[in-house]
Amino acid sequence: MKLNLGCGNKILDGYVNLDKFAYYNSNIVHDLEKFPYPFEDDSAEEILLAHVLEHIGQEPEIFNSILKELYRISKNKALIEINVPHPRHDDFISDPTHVRPITPLGLELYDKEVNEFWQKNGAANSPLALIHGVNFKIEKVEYLIEDAIIKQRQTGEITEVELERMMLHQNNVIKQINIKWRVKKG
Numbered sequence: 001m002k003l004n005l006g007c008g009n010k011i012l013d014g015y016v017n018l019d020k021f022a023y024y025n026s027n028i029v030h031d032l033e034k035f036p037y038p039f040e041d042d043s044a045e046e047i048l049l050a051h052v053l054e055h056i057g058q059e060p061e062i063f064n065s066i067l068k069e070l071y072r073i074s075k076n077k078a079l080i081e082i083n084v085p086h087p088r089h090d091d092f093i094s095d096p097t098h099v100r101p102i103t104p105l106g107l108e109l110y111d112k113e114v115n116e117f118w119q120k121n122g123a124a125n126s127p128l129a130l131i132h133g134v135n136f137k138i139e140k141v142e143y144l145i146e147d148a149i150i151k152q153r154q155t156g157e158i159t160e161v162e163l164e165r166m167m168l169h170q171n172n173v174i175k176q177i178n179i180k181w182r183v184k185k186g
């Protein structure tokens, strides 16, 4: 089974499309902040969360419950595709329904091996995979840069090093982050 959670009006063939609002023509109407989700354990091989994760789980406890539920319904090695606006972009800060920033480092808190490494090395990062009994591994992170900045790079107006610095420190440089997240069970 492939799931398109928070589908909105992007109804995808071959997917079970779910949204909170009956307004959309989804297959299932369900609130992702209500548990359990209407899916069996180990039933999803792919989950798409396109511009959804930043809208849900404002309370840390609810966010952790969402991740535990995604883990429960996923098969071992399921792929979770996450697309989010970058937290330092106006797209993120302008929408009142965006309730939390999503970053690769934030998602790494749910990686068991990384938690164990941090624990061994005395790092202060919250070991959320160990606490909540989940394990997700980031496989790929893609940053989509604003067109105007890409042009500046192509014309040589900015160097690669300057671009990297801008990506880290400036607003409205990275528009979107695409993350491939792999479920690890057993």
Ligand SMILES: C[S@@+](CC[C@H](N)C(=O)[O-])C[C@H]1O[C@@H](n2cnc3c(N)ncnc32)[C@H](O)[C@@H]1O
Residues within 6 Å of the ligand: 005, 006, 007, 008, 009, 010, 018, 019, 020, 021, 024, 030, 031, 032, 033, 049, 050, 051, 052, 055, 056
């Ligand atoms: C920005 S839209 C993205 C829609 C679609 N995925 C896309 O890529 O165009 C966010 C979607 O998440 C849905 N959503 C927000 N909170 C939700 C919740 N608690 N449970 C289920 N869906 C939710 C909204 O109804 C909306 O359709």
